[in-house]
Amino acid sequence: MSHAADAAAYPSRTAERDRWIVRRRPPRNVVSDDRPYASFVEDEVDASGTIRRVATIFLTNRECPYRCLMCDLWQNTLEHTVRAGAIAAQIDLALDGLPPTTVVKLYNSGSFFDPRAIPPEEHPGIASRLARFERAIVECHPAFVGPPVARFRDLLPGELEVAMGLETANPDVLERLNKRMTLDSYAAAASTLRGFGVASRAFVLVQPPFQPAEDAVDWAVRSASFAFDHGAGAVSLIPVRSGNGALDALAAAGTFEPPTLATVERAVDGALALGRGRVFADTWDLERFSRCPDCLPARAERLRRLNDSQRREPAVACARCSPG
Numbered sequence: 001m002s003h004a005a006d007a008a009a010y011p012s013r014t015a016e017r018d019r020w021i022v023r024r025r026p027p028r029n030v031v032s033d034d035r036p037y038a039s040f041v042e043d044e045v046d047a048s049g050t051i052r053r054v055a056t057i058f059l060t061n062r063e064c065p066y067r068c069l070m071c072d073l074w075q076n077t078l079e080h081t082v083r084a085g086a087i088a089a090q091i092d093l094a095l096d097g098l099p100p101t102t103v104v105k106l107y108n109s110g111s112f113f114d115p116r117a118i119p120p121e122e123h124p125g126i127a128s129r130l131a132r133f134e135r136a137i138v139e140c141h142p143a144f145v146g147p148p149v150a151r152f153r154d155l156l157p158g159e160l161e162v163a164m165g166l167e168t169a170n171p172d173v174l175e176r177l178n179k180r181m182t183l184d185s186y187a188a189a190a191s192t193l194r195g196f197g198v199a200s201r202a203f204v205l206v207q208p209p210f211q212p213a214e215d216a217v218d219w220a221v222r223s224a225s226f227a228f229d230h231g232a233g234a235v236s237l238i239p240v241r242s243g244n245g246a247l248d249a250l251a252a253a254g255t256f257e258p259p260t261l262a263t264v265e266r267a268v269d270g271a272l273a274l275g276r277g278r279v280f281a282d283t284w285d286l287e288r289f290s291r292c293p294d295c296l297p298a299r300a301e302r303l304r305r306l307n308d309s310q311r312r313e314p315a316v317a318c319a320r321c322s323p324g
Contacts, residue, residue, distance in 0.1 A: 010176075010250070017178045018067040024245030029075050031060045033082040039094035041101060045278060045308055047233055053101040055133075057094040059087055061117045064110030066141060069177045070167075070208055072244040073109035081116050088125040095129065104130060105137040107163075112138035113148045120148055127155035137161040137201070142181055142189030150196045161199040161233075164189060169226035170219050173210050183226070190230035201234040202227035206267045207259035208240050209250050216259055220267035225274055234278035235271060239264045239289055261289040261299060265315060268303060272312050280307050292321035 011017045031037050038058040046052050063077035091106070106126075110117045118126070130136045140149070140162050153160045166186055168174050174183065193200045204223040207216035224235045239259045242248050250256035259267075264281065271279040281303040290296040295318035302316055 010255075014178065014180065017069070021067045021069060021178065021246045024249055025074070026243075026245055028077070031076050031078065033060055033078060033086040034089065036060055036090040036094045037076045039098060041098050043308065044103070044280070045310060046103075047278065049310070051308060052103050053099070054103040054105060055095065055098050055101040056105040056107065057091060059090055059106055059108040059118075061087065061108050061110065062114075063117075064114065064141065065116070066143075066178070066180055068165075068167075068179045069246055069250075070205065070240055070244070072241070075244075077109045081119065084119075084122070085125065087118055087122050088129055091126065091129045102134045103137070104133045104135075105163075107139050110139070111141045111144045112162075113140050113144040113146070113152075115148075120151075123148075123152050124155060127152065131157055134158045135161060137163055139163045139165075141165070141179075142186050145189035145192050149193065149198060153196060153198055159199065161201060162193055163201045163203065163236075166202040166223060166227050166232075167205045168208055168211070168219055169223040170211065173208055173219075176210050177208060187230050190232070194231050200230075200232050201236065202232040203236050203238055204271075206237050206239045206264050207257070209247060209256035213257060213259070213263065216263050217266045217270055221270035221274070224271040224279065225276070228274065228276040232277060234280060236280045236282060237264070237267050237271060238282045241285070241288060259289055260291060261286060261296070264289060265299065265303065268306060269312060269315075272306065272310065278310055283307070292318060294318060294320045 011020050036057050037060050041053055041055050043051050044054045061078060061082050062080060063074045112118055135158050136156060142164055167177055167179060169183060171183055190200055204220055206220045207213060211219060220237060227235050242251055242258055247256050268279060268281045283300060283303050286300045287296060295316050298316045
C-alpha cells in the first residue's frame with residue numbers, strides 16, 4: 001500500500017483509529033518508574049505579571065488510555081502502573097537536583113487523575129512533597145476531572161491548577177484527533193474546575209492534522225478564545241510536530257503539514273491581541289519550523305520575550321525571508 005493510500009485509510013471509528021495510530025509508532029524510549037524522565041527550572045509570568053521560577057517535573061508513569069492522533073508523549077511512558085511510592089520518590093529525586101522555586105508543574109505524559117497512571121492512594125504522599133509550593137500545576141484529560149481533583153486540592157496548602165488539552169475549537173478536526181473529547185465535554189470539565197475553585201490553563205495546537213494551513217492562525221486564535229471563554233487563565237500554543245508515526249503517514253498523504261514559524265508567530269500575536277489571559281508560545285525545537293537560519297535566533301528570542309512580557313511587539317524583519 002502506498003503512503004497516500006495508507007493515510008487515506010485513516011479510520012472513522014475510535015477502536016480502529018487506536019489500532020491505526022499504535023501500529024505506526026516508533027519504539028518507546030527506555031524509562032523507569034524510579035526516576036522522572038526530565039526535570040528543569042524555567043521562568044513563567046504569573047497572572048499578576050510577575051516572572052516566577054517554576055520547577056517542571058516530567059513524571060514517568062503508565063501511558064494515557066487515549067490514543068490521540070497527534071500525541072508523542074507516550075514515547076516516555078511505561079506499559080504498567082507504577083509501584084507504590086514511585087511518584088513521590090520521583091518528585092524527591094527531581095527536587096533534590098533543582099534550585100528552590102515557589103511553583104511546581106507535575107507533567108506526566110497523560111492525566112494526573114487517571115488512577116492507572118497515578119493511583120489515588122499516592123496523592124497524600126505527593127501532596128506532602130508539594131507543601132512548600134504556593135502553586136502546583138498538573139495535567140489532566142477532561143474525562144478525568146471530577147471529585148478526585150477536589151480531594152487532592154484539599155491536601156495542598158497552596159493553590160492547585162489543572163492544565164487540559166483543548167487542542168482545537170474546530171469540532172470536526174477535534175473529532176478526528178481521536179481524543180475522545182468534545183467541546184461540550186471540555187466546557188463541562190472547565191466548569192467543574194471553576195466549581196472546585198481550581199484554576200485551569202489550556203493547550204491549543206497550531207495547525208493540527210486535517211487543518212488547512214491557510215486556516216491555522218484563525219483556528220488557533222478562535223481556540224484560545226474558546227479556552228478563555230471557559231475560564232482558562234493561560235493558553236499555551238503548541239506547534240504540531242511530526243515524528244510520532246501517525247502524523248508522518250498523514251504528511252505523506254498530504255493531510256498534515258507542520259506549521260511554519262511565521263504561522264506560529266501570527267497565532268501567538270493573534271491570541272495576545274485578544275487581551276483575555278496569558279498566552280505562551282511553545283519555543284522548544286523551533287528550528288523545525290523555520291525556513292530561514294538567518295532570522296531564527298531573533299525570532300525565537302522575540303517569542304521568549306512575548307512569553308515573559310505578554311505585550312505585543314513588531315515582527316522581526318529579515319532581508320532574506322521577510323519572514324517565512
